[in-house]
Amino acid sequence: MAQNSTELRRQKYFSLSSQLAHLDNTQLRELFDHSESNESSTGWGSGHIIDFGKSKVFVKRIPVTNLEYDNLFSTKNLYSLPTFCNYGIGPVASTGFGIFRELVTHIKTTQWVLDGEIATIPLMYHYRIMPFFGQRLAVDMDRHKAYVESWGNNVNIGNYALDRAIANYELVLFLEYIPHILATWLHENPNTLEQSLNEIRATIDFLRMKGIIHFDAHFHNILTDGNRIYLTDFGLVLDKNFALTKDEEDFFEQNIFYDYGEVLRNLRHLMRWSYDRCSEIDKRRIVEKYDIKPGLQPHELVSILLDNIELIQADGDMQLDEFYVASIVKYRSIIMLMHKFFAEMWGNQQKDTKLPHVELQRLLKETGFLPNAEVHGS
Known part of the structure; x- marks a missing residue:
């Protein structure tokens, strides 16, 4: 346990956080050139394992829709998605309720780890909202239609999934690598x-x-x-401190x-x-x-x-x-x-x-x- 103690993790956090913050967008993109990655054609983003100095870092890239970009850091249910999306039950996972709910949760949990309140959550070293880069995978519309049908033919779910698939921006999370x-x-x-x-x-x-x-x-x-x-993975998190609708408040309880x-x-x-x-x-x-x-x-x-x-x-x-x-x-x-x-x-x-x-x-x-x-x- 000592080899990954809170103090060692804290030291590594401040070192990597500072180094990543000093990189511009072009330098950040170069980190992905030789990374292990997996990608999604449904707008759910991609994950990478990068080597940064002597450390491995897990990087999660998540599309930011135009609506989300126009409402930066909002934890509202911007697409008016039904509460059952929180369960993530289906042939393909739920869209989630907005990237900033995930980001805000990482910010909070990272602080709790640094403060020594809890140890069993990965640290977030850095995050960046930047223009989408890389090859965009085409949307399989038949698959998209089947996905929406599996979620009750909810139009808002379909709109959010499509908006993510063609998003012009992305949120990039640099997270503690756990093997x-x-x-x-x-x-x-x-x-x-x-x-x-x-x-x-x-x-x-x-x-x-x-x-x-x-x-x-x-x-x-x-x-x-x-x-x-x-x-890890806070894509479906519900927090009482989010800007919840009345339905979401009831659903939480x-x-x-x-x-x-x-x-x-x-x-x-x-x-x-x-x-x-x-x-x-x-x-x-x-x-x-x-x-x-x-x-x-x-x-x-x-x-x-x-x-x-x-x-x-x-x-x-x-x-x-x-x-x-x-x-x-x-x-x-x-x-x-x-x-x-x-x-x-x-x-x-x-x-x-x-x-x-x-x-x-x-x-x-x-x-x-x-x-x-x-x-x-x-």
Whole structure:
């Protein structure tokens, strides 16, 4: 833990922040010439890993629409998007609610890390709003149409997605580089799940006390350096201090404990990976033993495996970490509730499925995932 202590991170922050601030736009662009990158044709931007001096830095480039550029740093819901976009549930991720909500959250969390209030969030070294550069990928209109249909044919969602795809400006975030994605890290290091889960819960606790719901705390948005986890990607964040509409204020109150349920729901996915790494002979044996019918969807297969996880472990049908099995058993009611909510939301063309927040709160209390004294707070 000492190798990435708060003091060392603070020193690195001030050094890199100062150096990046002294670069003009042309010099910043040159940093991407030999970077590892991934890009999106849907207007969701791109990510890069750059070498800057002796350090690696993760850079996220996000389109800034004309409407956003005309309303710099506004945290309003400028496109009047429906609140269900916060869930990010769909064949392609949600558009989010505006880049400045993401930026403002990074500014706040970086200060909290520097002040020593929390350690499990990456630092933002620098940000820059600059003209878009690079090759612009063409918009696949058939794909765009399907995307909008999957989000209830909401015109505003479609407009925002298209505006991002043709944006003339972009927000460039220079973030602390963390080498591992938790989802893949846990595959190879299942014995670290207990520490990771405790740290994730503590991070969500912290954000909740600050009036923030992350809304996207799945294991691909959680990183690790092997010592601790880091919660990142604030594209769907809802903060009580944003310029919220009345609908958004009500939505916030109805989803205060969403992040806890989302984290536990993601425990499901570890089971699928454990099954996939079984030999073909072992898979056939498991299929026969637990009467798994052919043609099931992946989530249906996982549900059967989770329902039988105690027997699977007892009989040695799959190699499963003991803490993982105990967690599934302990939080199974929450995992099932969240999975049912996601399945209903996915299949609901209007996307107006309500989170059963009262039931979620009750189960979080009963299972002890939240201390009793905290469950009643908001």
